[in-house]
Amino acid sequence: MKKIEITKPDDWHVHFRDNEILKAVVPETTRNFARSIIMPNLIPPILNGKQATAYKKRIEDATPKKDTFKPFMTIYLTEQTDKNELKESFINNAIFAAKLYPAGATTNSGSGVKDIKKIMPVLETMATLGMPLLIHGEVTDQKIDIFDREKVFIETILAFIINELPELKITLEHITTSDSVNFVNEANKNLCASITPHHLALNRNTIFKGGIRPHYFCLPILKREKHRKSLVDAATSGNSKFFLGTDSAPHFVSDKENACGCAGVFNASYSLPILAQIFDNNNALKTLEKFTSINGASHYNLSRNKIKLKLKKNENPLRLRKSLEVNGEKIIIFDPEFSIFWDVALP
Numbered sequence: 001m002k003k004i005e006i007t008k009p010d011d012w013h014v015h016f017r018d019n020e021i022l023k024a025v026v027p028e029t030t031r032n033f034a035r036s037i038i039m040p041n042l043i044p045p046i047l048n049g050k051q052a053t054a055y056k057k058r059i060e061d062a063t064p065k066k067d068t069f070k071p072f073m074t075i076y077l078t079e080q081t082d083k084n085e086l087k088e089s090f091i092n093n094a095i096f097a098a099k100l101y102p103a104g105a106t107t108n109s110g111s112g113v114k115d116i117k118k119i120m121p122v123l124e125t126m127a128t129l130g131m132p133l134l135i136h137g138e139v140t141d142q143k144i145d146i147f148d149r150e151k152v153f154i155e156t157i158l159a160f161i162i163n164e165l166p167e168l169k170i171t172l173e174h175i176t177t178s179d180s181v182n183f184v185n186e187a188n189k190n191l192c193a194s195i196t197p198h199h200l201a202l203n204r205n206t207i208f209k210g211g212i213r214p215h216y217f218c219l220p221i222l223k224r225e226k227h228r229k230s231l232v233d234a235a236t237s238g239n240s241k242f243f244l245g246t247d248s249a250p251h252f253v254s255d256k257e258n259a260c261g262c263a264g265v266f267n268a269s270y271s272l273p274i275l276a277q278i279f280d281n282n283n284a285l286k287t288l289e290k291f292t293s294i295n296g297a298s299h300y301n302l303s304r305n306k307i308k309l310k311l312k313k314n315e316n317p318l319r320l321r322k323s324l325e326v327n328g329e330k331i332i333i334f335d336p337e338f339s340i341f342w343d344v345a346l347p
C-alpha cells in the first residue's frame with residue numbers, strides 16, 4: 001500500500017504547557033488531530049472548571065484558523081478536590097475528565113494524590129456521572145525499582161479502584177509493559193489504555209546508547225524490548241481497549257540537557273508518520289485507523305470525526321525537523337531513529 005485514507009485521528013493525551021511554549025506546540029497537534037484531551041499539569045495545575053475554561057481559551061487562541069480542533073479539558077485531582085464543584089464543572093462541560101497523578105510521578109505532579117482512599121468519594125461521584133478517570137499509573141515509592149513502578153501500581157492501586165468502583169470509566173494512560181496489556185485485556189470493559197508512539201518505537205536501550213541521552217527520557221520510562229513488542233501487538237491488534245495518546249510533552253533543551261533533566265518527549269510533529277511506519281513494519285496498516293481514530297472515541301462515548309486524513313508512502317525517508325524554536329530556546333522534536341517513509345498527505 002502506498003496511500004491510505006483514515007478518519008482524522010484524535011490524540012487522547014497531550015501536554016500543551018502554557019504561554020510561549022503553548023503557542024509554539026499547539027499547531028503541531030492541531031494540524032493532524034481533530035480532538036485532544038489536554039493534560040492539566042501546569043504550574044500551578046488546573047484544579048477547577050474555571051481555570052480549565054480559561055486554559056481552553058488560550059489553546060483556542062493558539063489554534064491556527066485553518067484547523068478544526070476541539071480541546072477536551074481536564075482537572076488535576078488532589079486530596080482537596082471538591083466533589084460538588086467537580087460535578088458542576090462536568091455538567092457545565094467545562095471539564096471532560098479528571099487526571100490522577102500519584103504525588104511526584106512526573107513533571108509538575110507535586111500536588112498529586114498521596115493516599116488513594118482520600119479521593120474515593122470524588123471517584124464515586126465520577127462513576128455516577130460517567131466522567132472518565134485518567135491515570136498516570138506509576139507508584140512513586142523511591143524504594144520500588146523505576147522499571148517496576150507501573151506493574152506495582154496496577155497490582156495495588158488500580159486493582160483496588162476497579163474493585164471498589166467497577167462502573168468507573170478509566171483510562172490507564174501511556175502503558176509501557178506487557179503486565180499492563182494483560183491487565184487491561186482481562187479487566188472489565190470500563191478500563192482501556194492509551195499507548196504513545198515513543199513506547200511503540202523504542203526500548204530502554206535507546207536512553208543509554210553511546211552515553212546518557214536525555215531526549216529519550218520520559219515517564220513512564222522506556223522498558224525492555226519484550227514489553228515494547230507486547231505494546232505493538234496490543235496497538236496493532238485492533239482491540240478496542242487500546243488507542244493513541246501521544247503524551248507529547250515539550251521541554252526546553254536547557255531543562256532536558258541538565259544535571260537533573262526533565263522527563264518528557266515532544267512527539268506531536270511526526271506522531272502519525274511514525275505510527276504509520278510502525279504499523280506498516282508489522283503488516284498492520286489495516287488497524288491503524290482503529291488505533292488512532294476509532295477506539296478512543298468509542299471509549300469516551302464520542303462520535304467519530306467526519307473529516308478524513310490521507311497518508312502516503314514516499315520513495316525516500318522523511319527528513320524530520322530537529323527542533324521548534326521558542327523565543328531563542330529550542331524544543332527537540334522526537335526522532336525514533338529509524339527510516340520513516342510515511343507522511344501525512346495534503347488534503
Ligand SMILES: [Zn+2]
Binds near residue numbers: 013015039247249
Ligand atoms: Zn503525560
